[in-house]
Amino acid sequence: MSSVVDFHNVVAVAGGFPVLAGLDIEITKGEIVQLRGSNGAGKTSFLRVCAGLIPISDGDANVLGFDLRDDRRSPRRYIGLLGHDNHLYTDLWVREHMEFRAAATGAEAGDADAALRRLGVTDRLWSVPIERLSAGQRRRVSIASMLVGRPQLWLLDEPHAALDHEGRELLDEILLDAASSGATVVFASHERDLSTSIASRVVTLRGGRLSEDSGVA
Amino acid sequence: MSEVTTVATGWGLSFVVVATYALWVVGRGKTIGRELGIGGREKLEPESDSSKPADS
Amino acid sequence: MLREALLVARKDLRVEWRSKVTIGHVAPLALLVLVVFAFAFDANAGLLEFGAGGLYWVAVLFGGTLLIQRAFDVETEDGNFDAFRMSAIGAPSLFLGKSLGVFIQVVFLELILGPGVVLLYNVRIDDWVLLLASALGGTLAFSVCGVLCGVMAAGLRVRATLLPLLLVPVLAPVLLAGSRAFETAFGLRAEAGWTWASLMFVIAAVHTAVGVRAFGFLLEEG
Amino acid sequence: MTQVPDSRHMTATTATRVLGTVALVAVVLMGLLGLVVSPADVVQGQAVRMLYLHVPSIWIAYGAFVLTSFSSALFLFRSRHRHDGGRHHDRLAGSAAEVGVVFAGVTLVTGMLWGRVTWGTYWQWDARLTTTVLLFVTYLGYLALRRLPADPVIRGRRAAVMALISFVNVPIVHFSVDWWRTLHQKASLSVGRRPEITGEMYWTLLYSTLAVTIVASWLIVHRYRVIRLEELRDEEALEALIASRLREDEAQA
Numbered sequence: 001m002s003s004v005v006d007f008h009n010v011v012a013v014a015g016g017f018p019v020l021a022g023l024d025i026e027i028t029k030g031e032i033v034q035l036r037g038s039n040g041a042g043k044t045s046f047l048r049v050c051a052g053l054i055p056i057s058d059g060d061a062n063v064l065g066f067d068l069r070d071d072r073r074s075p076r077r078y079i080g081l082l083g084h085d086n087h088l089y090t091d092l093w094v095r096e097h098m099e100f101r102a103a104a105t106g107a108e109a110g111d112a113d114a115a116l117r118r119l120g121v122t123d124r125l126w127s128v129p130i131e132r133l134s135a136g137q138r139r140r141v142s143i144a145s146m147l148v149g150r151p152q153l154w155l156l157d158e159p160h161a162a163l164d165h166e167g168r169e170l171l172d173e174i175l176l177d178a179a180s181s182g183a184t185v186v187f188a189s190h191e192r193d194l195s196t197s198i199a200s201r202v203v204t205l206r207g208g209r210l211s212e213d214s215g216v217a
Numbered sequence: 218m219s220e221v222t223t224v225a226t227g228w229g230l231s232f233v234v235v236a237t238y239a240l241w242v243v244g245r246g247k248t249i250g251r252e253l254g255i256g257g258r259e260k261l262e263p264e265s266d267s268s269k270p271a272d273s
Numbered sequence: 274m275l276r277e278a279l280l281v282a283r284k285d286l287r288v289e290w291r292s293k294v295t296i297g298h299v300a301p302l303a304l305l306v307l308v309v310f311a312f313a314f315d316a317n318a319g320l321l322e323f324g325a326g327g328l329y330w331v332a333v334l335f336g337g338t339l340l341i342q343r344a345f346d347v348e349t350e351d352g353n354f355d356a357f358r359m360s361a362i363g364a365p366s367l368f369l370g371k372s373l374g375v376f377i378q379v380v381f382l383e384l385i386l387g388p389g390v391v392l393l394y395n396v397r398i399d400d401w402v403l404l405l406a407s408a409l410g411g412t413l414a415f416s417v418c419g420v421l422c423g424v425m426a427a428g429l430r431v432r433a434t435l436l437p438l439l440l441v442p443v444l445a446p447v448l449l450a451g452s453r454a455f456e457t458a459f460g461l462r463a464e465a466g467w468t469w470a471s472l473m474f475v476i477a478a479v480h481t482a483v484g485v486r487a488f489g490f491l492l493e494e495g
Numbered sequence: 496m497t498q499v500p501d502s503r504h505m506t507a508t509t510a511t512r513v514l515g516t517v518a519l520v521a522v523v524l525m526g527l528l529g530l531v532v533s534p535a536d537v538v539q540g541q542a543v544r545m546l547y548l549h550v551p552s553i554w555i556a557y558g559a560f561v562l563t564s565f566s567s568a569l570f571l572f573r574s575r576h577r578h579d580g581g582r583h584h585d586r587l588a589g590s591a592a593e594v595g596v597v598f599a600g601v602t603l604v605t606g607m608l609w610g611r612v613t614w615g616t617y618w619q620w621d622a623r624l625t626t627t628v629l630l631f632v633t634y635l636g637y638l639a640l641r642r643l644p645a646d647p648v649i650r651g652r653r654a655a656v657m658a659l660i661s662f663v664n665v666p667i668v669h670f671s672v673d674w675w676r677t678l679h680q681k682a683s684l685s686v687g688r689r690p691e692i693t694g695e696m697y698w699t700l701l702y703s704t705l706a707v708t709i710v711a712s713w714l715i716v717h718r719y720r721v722i723r724l725e726e727l728r729d730e731e732a733l734e735a736l737i738a739s740r741l742r743e744d745e746a747q748a
Contacts, residue, residue: 011737015646016729018737053358055648072493076359085352089284091292100284104277104360129291145356207740220541220612227545227608228530231552231601235710238597242717243507249724253731421660425640425653435639439657442633443664446671453675465674472671479663487659490571490652 003028004064004153004184005050011058012049019045019054021208027186032179034199035188042208043188044084047155050186051081064153077105080151082159086142088130094141095126098148105149115144120170135162143171154178156187172198274369277362281370286377288347295340295378300385303336307389318395325394326455330411330448332386337379338437341419344375349428357492364489368420372484376416383408399460403470407454410473414447417480424491443480447473511716518713521706533699545609547699551707552601553627559595559711560634563588564662567655582726585651588658589641590718592634594711599631622676626669633661647726 005027012020020042027033035043048054050063052072061068066075089097098112116126119140130138139162146154154175160168175185176198189197204212289295310328314320321328348354357367387408390396398404422439426432450469457466507515529547536543566588574581606624607617618624641654 013646013733016644016733018733018740021737021740051359053355077361079359081355081359083352083355085355087353087356088351089288089347089353090351091288091347092284093291096287096291100280100287101356101360103280104356104362106361209741223608223612224530224541224544227605228526228548230604230608231548234601234604235597235714238594239714239717242714242721246717246721246724249721249728253724253728418660421656425657429643431643435636435643438632438639439636442629442636443660445629446664446667449671449675468674472667472674476667479667480660483660483663487571487656490656493652 003062004031005186006062007059008061009059010049010056010061012045012054012056014045014048014054019208020049020056022059023205023209025203025210025213027184029184030179030182032175032185032198032200033187034197034202035186035205036190036202037205037211038190041205041211043190043205044157045208046205047081047083047157047186047188050153050155051079052076053081075153078152080146080149080154082142082146082154082156084157086138087145088138088142090131091129093127093129094121094133097130097141098145101145102148107148107150111148112144115147116141118147118174119144120167136164136167139163140167143174147174152183154183154185154187156185158189159187160189274363274366277366278370278373281362281367282373282377285344285347285371285374289374289378294343295381299336299339299343300382302339303332303382303386304389306332306335307386307393311393321394322396322459323456323461325390325396326459326461327448327452328394329386329390329455330451333379333383333411333415333451334441334444334448336382336386337375337415337419338440340378340382341375341423341440342433342436344371344378344420345423345427345432354428354492364492365485367492368424368484368488369481371424372416372420372481375420376412379412379416383412396459398458400458400466403454403466404458407451407458407466407470407473410470410477411447411451411454413477414473414480415444417477417484418443418447421480421484421488424488447476450476507717511713514709514713514716518706518709521709525703525706528699529703533695536696539613542609542612543696545605546696547703548707549602549605549609550700551704552598552605553623554704555707555711556595556599556602556627556630558708559591559598559715560630560662560665562591562715563595563634563637563658566591567658567662570651570655571659580648581651582647585647585655586719586722586726587715588655589722590715592637592641592658593718594714596631596634596638597714598707598711599627599634602627603631620676622669622673625672625676629668629672630665633664637661647729 003026005025007023007025010020010023011018023042023046025046035046037043045054049056049061049068052063052068052075055072056068064075064078068075089100092100094116095112098116099109102109102112121137121140121144125133125137130141133141139159143159156175159171163171175187179185179200187199202212202214203210307328310324310331311321314324348357362370391398419440422436422443425439426436429435450472453462454466454469454473456462457469525547529544533544533547535541566584570581570584570588574584577583603624606627610619610621610624611617637654637657640657641650643650645653
């Protein structure tokens with residue numbers, strides 16, 4: 001088993017606040033990890049540190065074999081990040097947006113169409129401005145843009161929020177597929193019940209540190 | 218304005234500007250120093266620089 | 274790098290094409306500025322003709338600043354900068370692409386402002402080549418400086434006031450050179466119009482070099 | 496600048512207190528020399544005394560901006576090799592820019608008053624004055640950028656890039672304004688009747704430059720230390736926050 005995320009005593013500061021205060025965690029290839037914890041526990045920050053968007057100020061952090069203290073940029077091309085924001089150009093049409101995202105990650109336009117179909121965004125919506133989509137539909141387009149890049153590490157922040165029941169099941173299915181094909185998935189979610197969660201492991205953060213860990217399944 | 222008054226105004230204004238700035242700097246230093254208290258004084262040892270987080 | 278830059282520029286122009294902010298809001302506003310100058314100068318035909326070159330560039334500065342603001346609001350409103358940081362597109366490509374996008378939009382703005390100045394201020398054009406060359410140089414310089422300052426103010430609460438404060442002093446030589454070059458092109462002044470035009474190309478080149486080198490520092494934030 | 500200040504004067508050390516005293520004495524002497532001892536000019540009369548403030552301040556302003564630019568470049572390109580992450584360069588850039596703005600302001604005030612008596616107007620679109628006012632505003636923008644609340648590293652980088660942009664722009668501004676004023680209205684340059692500087696006037700000017708340099712150095716050193724104190728305060732607050740997060744964690748666990 002190779003570790004995809006390996007944190008030792010990581011401290012990260014953002015906006016003058018210690019968002020991670022000595023976090024230890026190791027995540028191995030193929031795991032589906034659910035992050036839990038109350039608001040401000042550090043879930044979002046953990047995902048952003050993994051993505052190299054927040055610098056670490058203390059400790060050791062390795063993501064996909066890259067030392068984040070030396071290089072926060074290189075791992076990014078293998079990572080898909082779904083943040084609180086959808087990262088959408090709301091003026092563009094769905095398909096135009098997807099084409100741009102596909103081209104920006106070096107994928108083909110055909111991949112973009114396939115990703116949209118996979119998320120149940122039908123052709124009918126392709127030439128509609130994103131502005132006019134509902135919150136759930138936007139989230140689907142956002143997940144589709146992430147799918148196009150075929151990331152090895154999936155980082156999702158509250159991916160189930162805004163999705164309807166059908167959308168959630170679809171997302172779970174996609175995440176399971178990704179994990180079974182060798183990708184690693186980390187998602188933050190406090191509303192998902194443990195009994196229905198697809199996670200192979202549940203990690204609880206508190207105050208920017210690890211509080212509970214169900215361990216590798 | 219006569220030459221003498223102009224010169225006086227120029228020198229006076231310049232002096233006031235620089236002195237106000239100097240007083241502001243010293244005053245601000247004292248205010249923050251007081252906030253930091255004794256702890257602040259200890260932290261001012263030269264070594265304290267190396268304990269700062271090594272941001273990239 | 275060029276391919277990525279073109280990709281970014283095309284995306285920006287597409288956003289503009291869909292939202293029509295340049296055509297719908299900025300261009301009419303810039304035309305209004307030309308009208309308001311006429312109020313300020315009491316519709317004195319001589320003064321307006323003499324100041325036409327300068328007034329043109331002031332209107333470009335005003336409208337262009339709004340365009341730059343808009344070009345970065347598009348990126349920050351739904352966290353798209355994060356998507357850029359995560360993507361394969363490098364900072365120099367993003368800088369060049371954004372500059373190209375802004376450049377084309379400002380050219381469009383000028384295509385409306387130019388005839389506006391000619392018609393409203395009763396200007397004669399003596400030297401078309403000089404006019405077009407200095408418009409090109411000035412617009413290039415404006416775009417690169419604008420994008421460089423625009424990214425510094427991007428996403429900040431105070432961006433609307435900070436951007437002009439940073440941008441206008443940097444652009445002052447461009448405004449000066451553009452105004453003088455246009456006056457020569459309008460036949461109002463027998464002066465070194467070409468010297469001014471080439472100065473603007475030099476400014477554009479210098480700031481492009483700075484931007485390509487330094488944009489990464491500005492993007493790696495957060 | 497690594498001496499330990501005592502607790503009573505947070506930004507002062509023995510060395511800077513000596514420097515401060517020297518600066519004060521130098522300024523008094525400068526006043527005496529410039530206002531009393533040195534003679535009035537044949538052409539300009541008493542107004543020439545403005546020279547002893549005007550010229551040294553612009554020299555200091557330019558010098559401070561050059562210091563800002565060099566420190567900013569070092570901060571951007573050399574900070575990785577330093578144990579403090581280049582903070583020293585960032586502080587130096589910030590304090591020098593602020594002192595530079597103060598002296599650019601002094602230059603403008605004295606220049607306008609001087610213009611009033613020699614040109615008859617406060618403002619002539621003279622190449623030097625125009626360049627100075629543009630420089631002044633440029634660095635006001637730089638300081639505005641520094642004042643924004645942000646992570647120190649992020650803020651430092653943003654400010655450093657702005658400092659570099661401003662730096663490459665200084666010669667552009669200077670030459671374009673110079674061309675502007677020389678290409679037409681040639682007469683305006685001779686209105687400024689620069690006096691022949693010789694003898695006592697020359698020495699007074701040289702001495703004034705030295706005195707103003709001492710004052711500016713004292714200001715930069717102190718401003719630097721205040722910036723460091725600000726950073727220390729923020730760091731202490733941060734450490735307290737980390738500690739409280741840890742405590743809260745243990746209490747709940």
